Amino acid sequence: MLSIRLNLALVVLSLGLSPLPATAAPGPSAKDLEFFEKRVRPLLIRRCHKCHSDKSKPIAGGLKLDRSAAIRRGGDSGAAIAPGRPNASLLIEAVRYTNADLQMPPRSKLPASEIAILVEWVRRGAALPKDRPLDKPRPTRDLKTARNFWSFQPLKPTSSTRTPRGDAWARTRTDHFVHARLEQHRLVPSGEADRRTLVRRLSFDLLGLPPTSAQADRFVTDTRPDAYERLVDTFLANPHHGEHWARDWLDLARYSDTTASWLKSTAGAWRYRDWVVEAINADLPFDEFVRRQLAADQLDGLPIEQRRALGFLGLSPTYWKEPRLAPGLIKVVVAEEWEERIDTIGRTFLGLTLACARCHDHK
Known part of the structure; x- marks a missing residue:
């Protein structure tokens, strides 16, 4: 009977003589796969699939370029790529x-x-995704289910949270919510602001500027019961109100007074800025405010100066065309321009980042 030591020695020896497991070749990098998906795949579909795919009758040269395995295998003349x-x-x-x-x-x-795109793809190793049809049809849309997604639901009124000791302090529904949270943390509301503090807060909120001494003194000594409402109306009628609140909208519209010297789309951008200020000061209804920025040139009866509202679509940082560029590059610039417009409209009016749909197909 072989000893335990001998058995162990034989096991160790057999392990030492056994071939080492082969190390799996690293797969393509994420950047190389991205290059294929963004640059190569659309090119193959557009230029080659008519004759070199499952849809081709017959398949030219026995070469199919719609599946990863088929691309690697090649056609009647052998491997298509090295x-x-x-x-x-x-x-x-x-x-x-x-x-x-x-x-x-x-x-x-x-x-x-x-x-050059195909050459670069092969030079980088001809990265291909896992074997699947390269022109895989888009998934069908279930719009009924999509409409039930939480972020697409209309706003619904909620019952305010009333607290036993909050009714005297709370004057609005929002006050009740605030007071409930204060009590939850065992806090008490701050005292009511004095009139001089109130006029300063209101002025900064509506105008972005401090009140004048005369305005502050006049409000402090105004004993009429509707003095506050009158002050609000005064500030809303001030041209600075539109200037102050237009800043928030102009940020959404990616407005800038100046840009790079080669980008000429901002040369008349101030006209759009002034239109936004005027619209806010005129209390233009929001639906009309939106409609004019998207289609002022298509609306009947609007004065010609209202077309300044279309600056919303024209302020794109990619809104430029240099005639000296190659025709192919100009097409890319135009595509980028429209993609940026769509994304801006989605972010501004829908609260959705539609740019994701450029590469992704979900939800």
Whole structure:
């Protein structure tokens, strides 16, 4: 019988002679996959899938470019790509038109910018996602379910939280909520502000400026029961009111008085700024305030100066076109311009970041 020591020695020896497990090759990086999804995949779908996909009848050259495994496998002429070696890849040879017998697409050569995308993709290792159709159909939309998502529900009135000792202090529904939380933390409301403090608060809130000495003195000595309401009306009628509150809206509209010297979209931006100030001072209804900023040029009966409201759409930081740019790049700039407009409209009017839908398909 073999001794325990001998058995252990044989086990150790067998382990030492066993081949080491192969280390799995690292997968493509997130950046390389992103490059494929954003640059290569749309190019293959647009330029190649008509002849090289499951939808093709027949499949040209036996090469399919709509599935990762098929791309790796190649077609009748062999492997289409040599990862990391563009000059050794048949796909690159075909799109470069360096071989008279292998030219793709057959009708006309791809623009140099698109060839460069394919070359860069192969040079970086020809990253491909997990095997799935590259032109996988978008999931169907269940609008009925989507409408029930919590953030799309209309606002509903809630019952105010009344407290035993809060009724005398609370004057509005909001006051009741505040007082309930104060009592929860065993706090008491601050005392009522004196009239000079009140006029200062109101002036800063509505005008963004301190009251004049005369305004403060006049309110302090005004004993009429509606003195506060009169002061509110006075400040609302002040042109500085529109200037102060327009700042918040202009931030949403990505307004700026100045930008880079090459960006000329702000040359007349002040006209839109002035329109916002005037609209607030005129107490323009909010629905009309929105409508004019999106379609003033399509609304009948509006004075021509109301088209200044369209500055909301024209203030995009990508709103520029340089005629000296390559046609392909101008198309990209135009696409970026519209994408930025859509995102701004979503953020401003819907509270949604619609830019996510440019790359993602969910909710």
